Amino acid sequence: MKNPLIEIKNMCKSYELGGETVHALQEVSLTIHKGDFVSIIGPSGSGKSTFMNMIGCLDQPDFGQYLLDGKDVSDMKDHELAAIRNIKIGFIFQNFNLLPRLTAVENTELALVYRGVGVKERRQKAEACLEKVGLLERMHHLPSQLSGGQQQRVAIARALAGDPPLLLADEPTGALDSKTSKEVLQMLKDLNQKGQTIILITHDLEVAKEATRVVRIHDGHLFENGGEWLESSRSNEDGDAKYQN
Amino acid sequence: MNLVEAMKMAMRSIKTSKVRSFLTMLGIIIGVASVIILVSIGQGSSQSVKDQIGSLGTNLLTVSVTDTDAVELTDQTVASFKELSGIEDVAPVITGRVSAKNGENSTQVSMTGTNSAYLSVRDLELSQGRFLADMDVELRQKVVVLGSDTAETLFQNQNPIDQAIQIGGTSYRVIGVLKSVGTSMGTSGDDVIITPISTAKRTTGSTTISTVYLKAKSEDAVERAMYQVQGTMTTTFPNQSDNYSVSNQEDLMETMSSVSDTMTLMLGGIASISLLVGGIGIMNIMLVSVSERTKEIGIRKAIGANRTSILLQFLIESVVLSCLGGLIGIGLGLGIAKLIAIFSSLTIHFSFTITLLSFLFSLCIGIIFGVFPANKASKLRPIEALHYE
Numbered sequence: 001m002k003n004p005l006i007e008i009k010n011m012c013k014s015y016e017l018g019g020e021t022v023h024a025l026q027e028v029s030l031t032i033h034k035g036d037f038v039s040i041i042g043p044s045g046s047g048k049s050t051f052m053n054m055i056g057c058l059d060q061p062d063f064g065q066y067l068l069d070g071k072d073v074s075d076m077k078d079h080e081l082a083a084i085r086n087i088k089i090g091f092i093f094q095n096f097n098l099l100p101r102l103t104a105v106e107n108t109e110l111a112l113v114y115r116g117v118g119v120k121e122r123r124q125k126a127e128a129c130l131e132k133v134g135l136l137e138r139m140h141h142l143p144s145q146l147s148g149g150q151q152q153r154v155a156i157a158r159a160l161a162g163d164p165p166l167l168l169a170d171e172p173t174g175a176l177d178s179k180t181s182k183e184v185l186q187m188l189k190d191l192n193q194k195g196q197t198i199i200l201i202t203h204d205l206e207v208a209k210e211a212t213r214v215v216r217i218h219d220g221h222l223f224e225n226g227g228e229w230l231e232s233s234r235s236n237e238d239g240d241a242k243y244q245n
Numbered sequence: 246m247n248l249v250e251a252m253k254m255a256m257r258s259i260k261t262s263k264v265r266s267f268l269t270m271l272g273i274i275i276g277v278a279s280v281i282i283l284v285s286i287g288q289g290s291s292q293s294v295k296d297q298i299g300s301l302g303t304n305l306l307t308v309s310v311t312d313t314d315a316v317e318l319t320d321q322t323v324a325s326f327k328e329l330s331g332i333e334d335v336a337p338v339i340t341g342r343v344s345a346k347n348g349e350n351s352t353q354v355s356m357t358g359t360n361s362a363y364l365s366v367r368d369l370e371l372s373q374g375r376f377l378a379d380m381d382v383e384l385r386q387k388v389v390v391l392g393s394d395t396a397e398t399l400f401q402n403q404n405p406i407d408q409a410i411q412i413g414g415t416s417y418r419v420i421g422v423l424k425s426v427g428t429s430m431g432t433s434g435d436d437v438i439i440t441p442i443s444t445a446k447r448t449t450g451s452t453t454i455s456t457v458y459l460k461a462k463s464e465d466a467v468e469r470a471m472y473q474v475q476g477t478m479t480t481t482f483p484n485q486s487d488n489y490s491v492s493n494q495e496d497l498m499e500t501m502s503s504v505s506d507t508m509t510l511m512l513g514g515i516a517s518i519s520l521l522v523g524g525i526g527i528m529n530i531m532l533v534s535v536s537e538r539t540k541e542i543g544i545r546k547a548i549g550a551n552r553t554s555i556l557l558q559f560l561i562e563s564v565v566l567s568c569l570g571g572l573i574g575i576g577l578g579l580g581i582a583k584l585i586a587i588f589s590s591l592t593i594h595f596s597f598t599i600t601l602l603s604f605l606f607s608l609c610i611g612i613i614f615g616v617f618p619a620n621k622a623s624k625l626r627p628i629e630a631l632h633y634e
Contacts, residue, residue, distance in 0.1 A: 058547060058628045079551040086549020097544045097631070101261050113250055114549045158548070 003070055005165060005197055006032040006055065011064035013050055024050035025061070026220040032199065034165070037192040039200040039211035047220040049170075052201045056089055056168050057081045069165055086114050090159025094171035096151040098143040104154045105130060105139035111162040122161075129157040133187065149180030156187060167191065167198045173207055185210050248561075251554070255562040259569075269530040270570030272523025273607050277574025278581065280516040280603045281595075285582045287509030288599075289592035291502050298498045304333075305366065305494050306459040306471055308478065312488035318454040322481055326459055329477065331470030334460040336363040339442055341449030346411040347399040354395050356412075356438045358445020366460040374406045374421030381420075382441040390421040394435035412438070413448060467493050513599070517606065523570065524610035531563050531618035542622055543630030552623040559619035560612070567611025571604045578603075 013025040024047040032038055042048040053059040054066065057073055066074045073084055098107045105126050112122035130136050133153040143151050152172060159167055169188065173181035189210060192198050200211055208214050216223045259266045310316045323337045339358035344351055363369070364376045372393065381388050389410065396405050405419045417440070426434035446452050461470040475491050482489070542555055579595065586593035
């Protein structure tokens with residue numbers, strides 16, 4: 001069997017908050033293969049965001065090993081991490097995080113700008129990605145001239161533009177209504193069907209269930225089969241309700 | 246990411262906030278413009294002083310006595326100057342202030358008692374009549390040559406030649422009028438009465454010669470003539486070198502230009518303070534811009550911008566701001582200086598070096614004051630920047 005895309009072993013992370021040490025991640029291990037569609041579910045304060053920062057190479061663990069595409073990123077330097085983020089990961093954020101002063105196509109090609117791709121090539125690539133999300137005719141609009149769903153689609157196009165092996169979506173539907181949420185999720189599912197590895201982070205069970213594999217994070221610990229734990233058969237149990245909203 | 250990309254990003258960010266960018270540049274614009282205006286005025290006045298001194302004739306040597314009690318120049322000394330091989334002509338001068346009258350018109354004027362050589366030694370020209378002759382000096386003739394302004398004051402539109410003027414109750418005959426030489430270093434060369442030295446000794450009551458003008462044989466002989474004159478002075482008045490000075494026009498020119506160069510430097514220095522203040526303005530705005538765009542920096546970092554790219558982006562933005570300000574300042578400075586030259590009597594002298602220097606200075610200011618905010622931006626941690634609201 002080929003090497004996994006992500007291999008996390010015994011990852012620990014703690015930080016100081018108001019004089020108290022918070023153990024956000026405790027001995028977390030996770031393996032994700034190429035082509036997987038994994039959702040990570042957990043309530044706020046569970047360590048979900050910290051875990052996402054780790055996977056996204058935005059932060060580094062205190063202990064443990066993180067192999068991304070076969071490379072150990074746990075003690076890389078700043079500029080090496082920047083290069084990893086640029087090449088290996090496409091981010092999709094809850095609040096889209098588009099640069100407000102750049103047009104849709106300029107936002108889309110941003111990763112390629114930092115990769116040093118020539119003007120013509122990156123413009124072609126960006127247009128192709130916008131076409132994939134169905135926004136080619138709005139490529140010269142500013143984010144403020146687009147609806148929330150359209151902005152998120154631009155963000156997906158931006159994440160795809162760099163051809164990253166991993167798509168990391170942090171609450172991609174959090175700021176959208178249910179109809180556009182469905183569209184966005186469908187788009188992610190379609191991408192996964194074409195072989196794109198996707199990690200979806202959410203607190204919403206309905207959203208998490210769209211993925212092929214659900215893991216749950218709770219108080220800094222990671223549990224496989226989060227979906228089963230959250231099955232409706234157990235919905236009357238205590239503590240379940242908070243994952244349902 | 247290459248420089249062209251960083252430049253494009255900077256230009257876009259400047260374009261999207263035009264008013265703020267303009268206000269940021271204003272300090273640099275004013276600084277550069279005032280450096281250029283003040284320095285071109287300073288250099289202009291220095292140039293015009295040099296031109297005026299040059300027009301006085303470069304063959305001229307001057308012996309001026311500061312303490313007439315210790316150093317008494319006599320006719321013999323003056324005569325001995327004339328013996329020197331490098332000297333062509335000698336004109337001793339006695340000066341005093343007198344009041345001259347012609348009927349109703351009167352004026353306070355400086356009287357110069359000298360000899361016939363004065364005209365050629367000082368490179369003057371007559372507009373009417375004749376100059377003093379040797380006979381006038383010898384016979385103590387009561388004749389005068391008037392400066393053009395004095396003639397104008399005393400005679401208005403009349404022809405002054407052969408008319409009489411009253412000086413201290415005595416009548417003098419006008420034999421000539423000088424051509425206008427203009428004002429040089431604050432004294433008018435046209436407000437003057439020239440009379441034979443022998444006559445002046447009586448009229449002004451002073452017998453001491455305070456100044457002797459000498460004309461060297463040629464421009465090349467000026468140095469040699471100066472040594473000879475100095476030699477004569479040293480032998481005649483040993484150990485008195487503090488009480489007289491021998492100078493030529495070049496010395497005078499050097500002194501004057503060092504004075505005006507100092508003035509130019511001072512003006513330029515004052516103006517560069519405003520450039521510095523402009524630089525601090527840029528730093529201030531860039532710091533505000535960094536904290537305002539923390540989120541943007543976070544997004545860019547998440548997408549893969551490394552520290553260098555962010556540093557470059559902000560640094561180039563401040564450099565572009567200051568360079569743009571510098572260019573506008575140069576345009577404004579040159580324009581205003583030109584207007585000053587047209588609408589006032591000041592002479593303006595543009596200097597390419599200063600223009601280039603002030604531009605480079607504004608560039609340096611952009612870099613120096615841009616480094617701190619740019620470094621701050623580049624050091625932001627991506628997660629914190631990303632979650633900054």
